Amino acid sequence: MQLSFLRPLYDRPGPWVSVYLDASANTEDAHPALDLRWRALRQQLQQQRADVETIEAVERLVRGHDPMPGDYGLAVFGARGRVVLSEYLSAPPLRDLAAYTSLPHVMPMLAQRGEQVAWVRVLADRTGADAMAISAGGVPRRAHVTGREHFQLRRVQPGGWSQSHHQKAAMEAWHHNAGDVTAATVELAEKVGAEVVVVAGDVRATGMIAAQMPERWQDLMVRTDAGSRGGGADQTLLDDLTVQTIAEVADQRITAVLDRFGMQEDVGAGLDAVVSALQRNQVETMLIVDDPSATGELWIGPDPTEIATDPGQLAAMSVRDPERVRADAALVRALVGTDAELTVLGPDEAPELTDGVGAVLRYVDAGTPGRDDG
Secondary structure (H helix, E strand, C coil): CCCHHHHHHHCCCCCEEEEEEECCCCCCCHHHHHHHHHHHHHHHHHHCCCCHHHHHHHHHHHHHCCCCCCCCEEEEEEECCEEEEEEEECCCCCCCEEEEECCCCCHHHHHHHCCCCCEEEEEEECCEEEEEEECCCCCEEEEEEECCCCCCCCCCCCCCCCHHHHHHHHHHHHHHHHHHHHHHHHHHHHHHCCCEEEEEECHHHHHHHHHHCCHHHHCCEEEECCCCCCCCCCCHHHHHHHHHHHHHHHHHHHHHHHHHHHCCCCCCECHHHHHHHHHCCCEEEEEEECCCCCCCEEEECCCCCCEECCHHHHHHCCCCCCEEEEHHHHHHHHHHHCCCEEEEECCCCCCCCHHHEEEEECCCCCCCCCCCCC
C-alpha cells in the first residue's frame, strides 16, 4: 500500500483530532442517528481537551458531507482549526472513535482500506463505450466514448448486389469505433496506473478492443461478455467479476511481499529490527498484523526516522525531549517520511510474525540487525 496520500498529515504539526464514525444513510432515522453519534464523539474530544476550532472544523465536515447510499463510514483528521484529510470508508468502522493525540491515528483507516488496486473497466458495444477508472487512492474517473462511425452498424441480411459492400462498411465502422474505445481505455489506464483492465460487453466489440490493446496492457486485461450498455441492464455479474479480479490482484501482491519477507531469513523481523531499519531508511515495505486492541508505544523525535523503542536511543541521536506515542502511529509516520510502503495482514495471514511486524528491506549491510555473516 502506497502511503503518499498521508503526507499532508505529517507536513504540519499536531496535536491531531482523529475521528471514525458510522455515517450510513440507509434508514429513515439516519440523520438523527448520525447526530447522536457525532455528539458522543464531540464530547469525548472535549474531555480530551481538543481545541474547539478543530472540533468545529471536523463537525462541519461530518454534518455537511455528501451522503453515500448504503452502509459506510467516515475517517476525518484535523489539526489547528482545519480538516487536513477525510476519507469515505467502504463500510462502517468497527467502532466509532475520537482521539486527540500528537500523531494522527490512521491505522484503523489503513487496515480497512487494505491493498488499493488501480483499475479500469470499459463496458462496450459496437457504437462506443462507458468507461470508469479508480486510482490506487480511490479517485474515480469516467469517460463516455461515442464512436466516430455510425453508418451501417448492423450487417445486412444476405441478398442484394451491394451485400459485400455493406458488410465491409459495417466491419470498418466497428473497427474504428473499437479503436476510439481502446484509445480512451488506454488513456484512463495510464492516468491511474491500472493493474486491472476489464473489457466487458458485446462480444464482437470486446474482441476488437482486445485486439487493438497495446502489448503492455494485454497481460492486465480481463475480457468478458458480462454486462450491457442497455438501459436497465443487470450489471451484477460484471460487478462480481470486477471485484473478484481486483481481489485476486491484491492477494497476489500480498503473497509476493510475504515471499520476499520469507527469503530474508529473519532479517527485518520483529519490532526492534523494524525500528532499527526505519532509523536507517532501510524499509521498502513494512508488514503489520491488524490488531485493533494493540496499545504498544514507541518514542519519537521531530523527524520521521527519529523513532525508538526507548528514549535512550533517541538521546544518543541528540534528540531533545523525545515523545511517547502509539507504536502504529509512529511506524506509519516513519514509513511516509521514508517513502516506504505498508502491507496490512489479517491475524490468519501471518500468525508467526514476531511482534506482529516485519519489513522487506531495501538493502542489507553489516549494521542490519539479524544479519548472519557466518
